[in-house]
Amino acid sequence: MTSKALTVPAVALGTWAWGDSGEAGDGYFGSRLSGSGLREVVEKAQSSGFTLWDTAAVYGSGRSETVLAQALTGYDRSAYQLSTKFTPQIAGDGDDPVADMLAQSLDRMRTDHVDLYWIHNPADVARWTPLLIPLLKNGTVRHVGVSNHNMEEIALADRILGEAGFRVEAVQNHYSLLYRSSERAGILEYCREHDVRFFSYMVLEQGALTGRYSPSHPMPEGSSRAAVYNGILPQLQALTDRMGTIGEDRGASAADVATAWAVSKGTTPIIGVTKAGHIDGLVRARGIELADEEVAELEALADAADVDTRGFWEHEM
C-alpha cells in the first residue's frame, strides 16, 4: 500500500539498453551486452547504494525485464526496488489491460510486486489511470508515477488517484542539458511544491553527452540512436569539451558532470548504465557539487548547440 513514502537513491538505473542483450535484442542501442557483464553492473551498483532499477515491458519486448531479473538473482527482494511501466500503445484487448501487462512484467521479473509502476505515455489519462487503483489496493503496485505527461495530464491523473486516496508520487520525463522542456513548462516546480519526485531520463542523451562519442567515433552503425545523434555530434562538441574540463578538475568525466547537473536541478536521474565502470562514474557524480556559474555556463553552451533531441514518442510539454 502507499502508506509508506517513496524513498529513492540519488540516482536510479535505467535498463532500456539491456533489451539489446543476447540474441533477442531490438538493436535500438546497438550495444553488445552479456549476462555476465550485466551481473557485474548489478553487483557494483547494489554495493554502491544504487538499488532502484527502471525498466519497461516494451524494452526489447520484455527482454530488459527478463535480463534484469536474472542479473539480480540471489539478492533479497527487499535489497532493491523495481520500476516498470504500462505502455498504453501495446495494451491488449482483455477486460483489464493494465493488470494483464503488469502480470506479464511480474512473471518476467519473477516477483509479486513492483515498487514503482508507471503509465508510460499519456494515451488516454481518464481511461488508463483508474485501472491502477485496484493494483495499489492489493499491493502488487506500491507507488505510482506518470511518464511523458504534461502539466494538465499529471494533474488529471493525480485527481483520479486522489478520489481513491492515492496520488501521483513521481513524474518521469526526458530532461537533460539539451532538453529542458519540463523545466520551462513548470513541471519541475510543480513537483518540488507538491512533493512529487521528478525522475529525469536520457540525461546523457543516450551517450551523446558522455564525451565517448564524437564525429570521429560515432555511435554504433545501424542502431536507432546512431540515426538520431550521429548527425548532431559536431554541434555538441563545445558542450561536451567543457563538461570534460569541468569534470577533469574533479577527477571525473563529462558523463559524471551531466549526472551531477541533473541532481543539482533537484531531480533523480535515471542513468542507462551498461558497464560496471559506469557505476564508478555515478559514485563520483554523487560527490560533485557544481557552482551556479558552471550550471549557467553549461546551459548556455547547450542552448547554443541549438539541437532538438525530443524522442519520437514524446509530445510537447
Ligand SMILES: NC(=O)c1ccc[n+]([C@@H]2O[C@H](COP(=O)([O-])OP(=O)(O)OC[C@H]3O[C@@H](n4cnc5c(N)ncnc54)[C@H](OP(=O)(O)O)[C@@H]3O)[C@@H](O)[C@H]2O)c1
Ligand atoms: N519513460 C520513458 O519514456 C523513457 C524514455 C527513455 C529512457 N527512459 C529510462 O531512462 C533510462 C536512461 O535513458 P537511456 O538509457 O535511453 O539513455 P542515457 O541514460 O541518456 O544514456 C545511456 C547510454 O549512455 C552510456 N552511459 C551510461 N552511463 C554512462 C556513464 N556513467 N559514463 C559514460 N557513458 C555512460 C551508455 O552507452 P554505451 O553503452 O554506448 O557506452 C548507455 O547506453 C532508460 O534506460 C530507461 O530506463 C525512459
